[in-house]
Amino acid sequence: MEFLHIVVLAIVQGLTEFLPVSSSAHLVLVPVVLGWPDQGLAFDVALHVGTLTAVLWYFRRDLANMTVAWFASVTGKGTTIDAKLAWAVLLGTIPIGLAGLLLKGLVETQLRSPVVLAFGMIVFGLLLGWVDWRHRGTRTEREMRPRDVLFIACAQVLAIIPGTSRSGITLTAGMMAGLTRQAAARFSFLLSIPVIVLAGGVEGLELARSAVPIDWHAIGWGIVISAVTAYLCIRAFLALLARTGLLPFVIYRVLLGIVLLAVFLT
Known part of the structure; x- marks a missing residue:
């Protein structure tokens, strides 16, 4: 790969993995728009390793506390708030894991379309904007109830639809469940x-x-x-949420979706 391709694709992945704008959509679109060859499976794996490293480092202290607390709960030493959060992350991953295995063929064939991607960007972008506008959440991710975790976990399954954005739909569901913007974002990052x-x-x-x-x-x-x-990106996004909310991302998603429809339906 040319070095310019490496830099652009890595930056795109690093930015869009945790922003509510669909990283998979951008990794597909950027090479197509710029006329670059497909980056290949090995490079996709490398980008996943990079973003995983980032989120592990950012939440290293939380993850250390959660891990210790989780093992304590398993061995019968009591269930603390950190242990409950660890269980929430683990159990919250089961629905998307099962959906990915069962629907992998459908996603890679019938749903893998620019039009589906465009509608996903628009529809779930508008839903994100509506929830953010109506948002009155006050609880943190450590104050979630089991039904909140179940709701967010089931919502995350929708991320298999191209253009939905895993971070976007979990952020939307978290706010709908009554979490603050920052709490919903932090839980979304942990779920990632x-x-x-x-x-x-x-x-x-x-x-x-x-x-x-x-x-x-x-x-x-x-x-x-x-x-x-x-x-x-994680640091900047959490700081931005407190000041501007999610409207800039909603506008970006809708505009990009409209451009995609204009290009692929004409």
Whole structure:
């Protein structure tokens, strides 16, 4: 891969993985719009490793506390708030994991269309805007009830529809459940950890079975650039939520969806 391609795609992945704008849509669209060849499965795996590294580092203290508390709860030493949050992340991943396995063929064939992607960007973007406008949530991610976790987990399944955005739909569901914007975003980021691990693991297995040579230069730079970009994105996004809300992302999603419809339906 050319170095410019590596840098642009890694930055796109780092920015869009955690913003409510659909990272998969942008990774598909950028090469098409710029006339670049497909980046390949190995590079996709590298980008997942990069964004995973970023979210693990950002939440390292929370994850350490959650891990200790989770093991304590398993061994019968009591269930703390951190343990409940750890269980929420683990159990909240089950629906999307099952949906991914059962519907993988449908997503890769019938749903993989620019028109579906465009409608996903618009419809779920408007839903995000409506929830943000009506938002009155006051609770943190550590104050979630089991039904809140179930609701967010089921909503995350909709992320298999192209253009939905995993972070966008979980953020929407979190606010609908009564969480603050920042709390919904933090739980969305924590939920991304097992999802990225699962997605990267599936791609990694496919890569291991293939005989395609690996460009380690591209892999290395892709991991580093996507990790740094994603880490900065997480910090900036959480700070931005307190000041401006989600309207800029809603406008961007709707405009991009309209442009896609104009291009692919004419």
